[in-house]
Amino acid sequence: DEGKNYVSTEMCDVLESLSFLSVEGKPSPLESTVLSNTEEQQVYEPLKVFLRVRPFSIEELESHESQSCVTIEDAQTVILNAPKESSAMKNSERGIGHAVHSFTFSQVFGPETTQSEFFEGSMKDIVRGYVNGVNGLVFTYGVTNAGKTFTIQGTSKDLGILPRSLDVIFNHIRGRHYPKMNFKPYLSNDVKKLEDEQVKQEEALKTAILASLKEEAESISNTVTNFCDAKLDSSSCTSDNHPSNSLEKNLVPPDIQRTNMHQRTQASVWISFCEIYNEYVYDLLNILSTSKTQRRRVLRICEDQGGNFYIKDLKWINVQSPEEACRLLKIGNKNRSFACTRMNEQSSRSHSIFSIRLLKLTDEHQPRVLGVSELSFCDLAGSERCNKTHVFGDRLKEAGNINNSLHILGKCIAALKQNQNPKMKPSYIPFRESKLTRLFQPFFCGKGKACMIVNINQHTSTYDETLHVMKFSAIAKQVIQKILPKNFGCFPPKLVGGDGRPIMHFDANTSLDDFADNTETSAEEEVDITILSHEELLKAAEDLKEKVVAERQSKLLLEVKIRKEMAEAMFRQLLETEEAWSNRLEDMKDSYEEKLESKFEMYKEAIKKHAYMCAMEQIEDHYVPIEEFLAEQEKVEDRERKILQLERQLDEQSGRLLALGSLSLDIPATENNVEQGLTDSTMKRANEGLKKQCEEKEELIKSLKFKIQKLNEALLEANEGYRKMAEENSQLKHTIMLKDQEMDSLQNWAKRVLELEETVSSLQRELEERKKHFYAEESKQQKPRRGLLANLKSTVASTANIPLGKGWGKNEEASPFSGKLLPHKTKE
Numbered sequence: 001d002e003g004k005n006y007v008s009t010e011m012c013d014v015l016e017s018l019s020f021l022s023v024e025g026k027p028s029p030l031e032s033t034v035l036s037n038t039e040e041q042q043v044y045e046p047l048k049v050f051l052r053v054r055p056f057s058i059e060e061l062e063s064h065e066s067q068s069c070v071t072i073e074d075a076q077t078v079i080l081n082a083p084k085e086s087s088a089m090k091n092s093e094r095g096i097g098h099a100v101h102s103f104t105f106s107q108v109f110g111p112e113t114t115q116s117e118f119f120e121g122s123m124k125d126i127v128r129g130y131v132n133g134v135n136g137l138v139f140t141y142g143v144t145n146a147g148k149t150f151t152i153q154g155t156s157k158d159l160g161i162l163p164r165s166l167d168v169i170f171n172h173i174r175g176r177h178y179p180k181m182n183f184k185p186y187l188s189n190d191v192k193k194l195e196d197e198q199v200k201q202e203e204a205l206k207t208a209i210l211a212s213l214k215e216e217a218e219s220i221s222n223t224v225t226n227f228c229d230a231k232l233d234s235s236s237c238t239s240d241n242h243p244s245n246s247l248e249k250n251l252v253p254p255d256i257q258r259t260n261m262h263q264r265t266q267a268s269v270w271i272s273f274c275e276i277y278n279e280y281v282y283d284l285l286n287i288l289s290t291s292k293t294q295r296r297r298v299l300r301i302c303e304d305q306g307g308n309f310y311i312k313d314l315k316w317i318n319v320q321s322p323e324e325a326c327r328l329l330k331i332g333n334k335n336r337s338f339a340c341t342r343m344n345e346q347s348s349r350s351h352s353i354f355s356i357r358l359l360k361l362t363d364e365h366q367p368r369v370l371g372v373s374e375l376s377f378c379d380l381a382g383s384e385r386c387n388k389t390h391v392f393g394d395r396l397k398e399a400g401n402i403n404n405s406l407h408i409l410g411k412c413i414a415a416l417k418q419n420q421n422p423k424m425k426p427s428y429i430p431f432r433e434s435k436l437t438r439l440f441q442p443f444f445c446g447k448g449k450a451c452m453i454v455n456i457n458q459h460t461s462t463y464d465e466t467l468h469v470m471k472f473s474a475i476a477k478q479v480i481q482k483i484l485p486k487n488f489g490c491f492p493p494k495l496v497g498g499d500g501r502p503i504m505h506f507d508a509n510t511s512l513d514d515f516a517d518n519t520e521t522s523a524e525e526e527v528d529i530t531i532l533s534h535e536e537l538l539k540a541a542e543d544l545k546e547k548v549v550a551e552r553q554s555k556l557l558l559e560v561k562i563r564k565e566m567a568e569a570m571f572r573q574l575l576e577t578e579e580a581w582s583n584r585l586e587d588m589k590d591s592y593e594e595k596l597e598s599k600f601e602m603y604k605e606a607i608k609k610h611a612y613m614c615a616m617e618q619i620e621d622h623y624v625p626i627e628e629f630l631a632e633q634e635k636v637e638d639r640e641r642k643i644l645q646l647e648r649q650l651d652e653q654s655g656r657l658l659a660l661g662s663l664s665l666d667i668p669a670t671e672n673n674v675e676q677g678l679t680d681s682t683m684k685r686a687n688e689g690l691k692k693q694c695e696e697k698e699e700l701i702k703s704l705k706f707k708i709q710k711l712n713e714a715l716l717e718a719n720e721g722y723r724k725m726a727e728e729n730s731q732l733k734h735t736i737m738l739k740d741q742e743m744d745s746l747q748n749w750a751k752r753v754l755e756l757e758e759t760v761s762s763l764q765r766e767l768e769e770r771k772k773h774f775y776a777e778e779s780k781q782q783k784p785r786r787g788l789l790a791n792l793k794s795t796v797a798s799t800a801n802i803p804l805g806k807g808w809g810k811n812e813e814a815s816p817f818s819g820k821l822l823p824h825k826t827k828e
């Protein structure tokens with residue numbers, strides 16, 4: 001199945017034959033066809049894992065180290081035999097694991113392999129891909145003293161893969177080397193065009209860095225010359241005068257070399273060298289002052305828009321020859337050891353990364369950038385584990401960090417392996433969990449080609465660690481890499497000016513937005529305190545204390561401010577709540593008052609009615625019929641009229657008497673006396689009658705007033721009664737409300753109970769069905785049984801008229817056989 005993913009070997013060859021440095025900005029017709037389909041651009045191939053077994057040193061041979069641990073079976077296979085004292089052997093004796101393990105690799109290089117053989121056998125693809133524009137990563141993995149640094153850097157007499165690769169690269173670009181420094185690598189894959197002033201700064205920086213190793217410059221150039229001389233002597237050399245040419249010829253296909261001669265492209269080579277120590281990144285090309293108080297600057301890992309990580313502010317130095325590059329390597333090593341000496345550590349305690357960036361430019365008056373490719377060599381720290389090394393303090397911290405980053409590398413590789421299996425659930429690849437894996441990420445995500453070199457020694461004392469390394473590499477070997485072969489075709493570099501702003505667009509799709517500020521993964525400046533002296537640490541502690549105090553104060557102020565704001569907010573909320581409640585209270589009061597008033601009116605009416613009824617009852621006792629009253633009234637009126645008439649008559653009579661006064665005094669006087677006597681007596685009677693009636697009426701009025709007073713008192717009493725009733729009424733309402741709430745909750749519970757009952761009944765039904773199904777299955781299975789037990793069971797079942805399965809499952813006590821049969825069934 002994996003084979004389906006691979007583009008055929010021919011396709012790989014075609015892709016690789018498209019030289020990164022041989023085209024003039026436009027893809028060749030062949031390239032166009034290859035790149036027209038995105039699927040076709042991708043090449044899938046397994047991660048190359050090479051094993052290199054270190055030879056025993058003279059001392060080791062003299063101390064009679066056991067030589068039976070590692071056996072090279074063939075060019076791909078190696079066998080590990082656990083020595084007696086190893087944990088692997090002890091475990092295998094206890095039945096855990098095996099004492100012998102076989103591992104396969106892309107290629108196994110035995111102890112007798114020379115540096116040159118190893119380079120040719122392992123680096124061909126990577127360097128060829130690199131000069132063709134494919135990014136490359138080579139990392140060495142193994143325990144301390146296994147030969148990792150020897151493999152990458154080598155010695156001055158026996159150069160490792162790094163100086164050899166440099167030599168091949170420079171030979172490849174010979175005659176087309178871009179002499180200026182005005183195009184510089186920028187961010188992860190971009191190029192910055194420098195102003196003249198910046199170019200001068202670059203040159204000054206380079207001179208300063210190289211000057212720091214001036215005294216050793218001679219020996220470096222000797223080293224490279226030695227290497228060339230060595231190559232001249234080697235059997236692999238051809239008659240070519242330049243030894244490196246022969247090496248290049250072996251690596252770069254002849255057709256590419258031919259093509260290159262006629263192409264007008266140029267290349268600019270830039271170098272960086274850094275280390276990751278205790279999860280801090282340091283630039284090894286920084287000029288370190290001799291002052292012990294100077295701290296090394298910690299660099300940050302940032303992420304560009306494409307999600308690629310790069311080291312911010314890492315120095316990239318332009319090199320014009322492999323000698324210069326080797327000098328920078330030496331300076332980096334010196335800086336590393338200088339820092340290490342100050343920290344009293346060994347070189348293997350950090351991961352070092354040496355990178356070479358190749359910028360492809362057009363050969364014009366004003367060159368354009370065609371592509372960027374990067375080749376990185378990573379010398380990983382020794383992979384031994386803390387428990388084995390018995391370390392404490394700083395060493396334990398180092399070991400922890402190393403183990404952690406290697407562990408995360410292992411996790412990433414395991415996740416990559418798992419993700420390429422379509423049957424398995426894709427898992428998260430924890431690239432971001434360590435600085436090392438962050439920097440490795442692009443190489444495992446199609447943006448480069450990685451290759452792993454596993455270094456082992458044959459020591460019995462480190463057998464368990466070596467076995468661990470081998471197991472790790474066995475997983476790594478199964479990882480399939482997806483490679484997008486044309487770096488500049490897939491990830492076109494952006495060109496920015498000295499100020500970091502874009503100055504040229506390489507294609508129509510590139511916009512200014514693409515140059516937005518990159519995201520930094522860590523916000524704070526990191527400082528590695530492990531490199532400080534006691535006094536410095538005390539000072540740093542004091543500074544930190546002050547910072548803590550200041551921080552606490554600011555936090556306190558902030559807290560006070562927040563609390564104040566919260567209190568204000570709460571107060572506002574309380575006021576609002578209070579207002580809302582008072583409004584509600586007012587509304588309630590109004591509504592109750594309305595209700596009370598209406599009730600009060602009702603009761604008033606009722607009381608009025610009642611009072612009227614009572615009054616009517618009382619009035620009945622003194623009832624005077626209206627007709628009688630009217631008749632009496634008429635009588636009174638009649639009498640009043642009569643009185644008036646009599647008074648008028650009296651007036652007339654008196655007038656007449658006055659007129660007759662003079663005529664006859666005697667007679668009229670007598671007549672007058674008689675008439676007056678008559679009138680007086682009549683009036684007296686009438687007055688008496690009237691007085692009597694008036695007295696009677698007054699008495700009636702009095703009694704009526706008294707009744708009204710009584711009625712008023714009754715009304716007051718009724719009011720009081722009404723008030724009490726209203727109070728009772730509100731209490732009753734409150735009680736009813738509480739009861740309603742209880743009722744609601746009871747109803748909810750009842751609903752829940754009903755639901756649960758339904759669930760239980762459905763589960764019971766399901767259980768019943770399953771039981772039936774199970775019994776049916778069981779009886780089917782039992783049918784073909786022939787034998788005493790089967791007959792016995794069927795007999796018992798038929799006799800007891802109980803299904804056999806049920807008898808076992810439910811009626812164990814009822815069946816005499818059940819006790820014996822049940823355990824048998826459970827076993828089945």
Ligand SMILES: Nc1ncnc2c1ncn2[C@@H]1O[C@H](COP(=O)(O)OP(=O)(O)OP(=O)(O)O)[C@@H](O)[C@H]1O
Pocket residue numbers: 053054055111142143144145146147148149150151347348380381382455
């Ligand atoms: N293939 C080899 N042939 C000869 N000598 C070797 C070989 N490999 C390693 N050595 C020697 O073994 C010693 C340890 O090698 P080296 O320093 O490269 O180990 P290392 O794995 O890088 O250790 P560390 O992790 O501590 O840096 C060195 O003296 C080196 O010269």
